[in-house]
Amino acid sequence: MDKLGALKMFVVTAQLGSFSRAAEQLGKTPSALTKAVNHLETELGARLFERSTRRISLTESGRLYLETARQVLQRLDEAGEEIEQLQHGLRGSLKITAPLAYGQAFLDQVVGGFLEQYPQIDLQVDLCDAFVNLLESGYDLALREGHDDLPGLIARVVGSNRLALCGSPEYLARKGLPVTPQTLDQHEWLLYRHPLLSREFWWVERDGQRLSLPQPQTPRLRSDNYDLLLANALAGRGLLHTPLWSAAPYLADGRLVQVMADYDIDPDSFGPHILAVYPSHRRATAKVLAFIDYITAYLADPCRSELAREGRQR
Incomplete structure (x- = not known):
């Protein structure tokens, strides 16, 4: 059986808590998903789900395996994306979260310039002051104030918070x-x-x-x-x-x-730096690094105040 396909079916089933809903999302039959999960359980020698007539739930082994399976699939997706970008240049989507105050202060200028420099990248930028858990939210990158000793996260200094x-x-x-x-x-x-x-x-x-x-x-x-x-x-x-x-x-x-x-x-407690933060279990993709480099250069540019003023006067 296709191991990667089985891993994907297991992950989606675990996320949705149902073989039938997972089968509908993946365009498979419930029996195909059941067979894939059974194959993984036989290979591991452990049950991944507790099953009843009404619902399924992860076992302790299943919770451990789910975390690893997600990382494997994510890293493979990232590797495929990186290979494509080596061949065709930076492209695809980039999902970013940042505080509200960054928007008008500098992020609108950063986003505009970045989109012009990388026309094949699509950005989603969500501005909010609520804490966003990067390990669960699906964002590629967060801009934050604070300290860079963050568990489970890699933080790069992109600017000063004086x-x-x-x-x-x-x-x-x-x-x-x-x-x-x-x-x-x-x-x-x-x-x-x-x-x-x-x-x-x-x-x-x-x-x-x-x-x-x-x-x-x-x-x-x-x-x-x-x-x-x-x-x-x-x-x-x-x-x-x-x-x-x-x-x-x-x-x-x-x-x-x-x-x-x-x-x-x-x-x-806001700390002395503006940080670009991403999960440590995810290798920074070329898109993420390109955005980090772009915003770092922008915030370090002594002429950006004049550029911002000219932009408001137009």
Whole structure:
């Protein structure tokens, strides 16, 4: 019997929990799937499914075998795709997830340029702030902030996640008060709320000295949506801690001004880097590596702020 075909039938049956539904999806008969699974069980000397008249469920051996079978089939698919791309160039689909704030800040430019450079690649880009389990979701790649010691995942640094404290020229002129550690509680604040961030203080460093600065407990606006906060910072409604990857074009065109620039702000649990992350059990395909290389070069380009500004003015 075709071993690879039997593995595929086993995997689909396990995913759907039914021989009949799996047979319908694969265009086979239920008896063909039963025969394939029986062949695997005989070869292994262990039962893969517990069967009853109403349902089937994986045995402990079946759960172990399913994980390996999925990886085998996936690696073979990837190898076939890589061979095709060696012959015909990069092509196929690439599925990416990233935080919402990356979209307008730089990902729209990255995606547009990447599609132009690789016209035979189709992208699916899903923006959401919810945690996505890459080991189960089917995404090829995730862009994240954080640390690169992630179990079961390979993380490549593609950019910096440095923070800046910013306000609009209009706000700073209206307030007429310098921004220093001593005057923070006299300013109007736009605060980003996130479960990973402290609600009581910020850590900063200056001249090798680490300091804790208290957060205002009655900000002018607080939200878990960064884009909303950024819009209000640009409108002159207060100070905002913003990643430099987001603030760069507004600092370049003067719509935002960085204050307390000699203080390094700790990004807290978000970590110091923007990461491209993919599962460690999957070898990075040429498409994934091409996207990682493209976004790394884009974020490292000192001219990208000017390009982004020109794009908004058109």
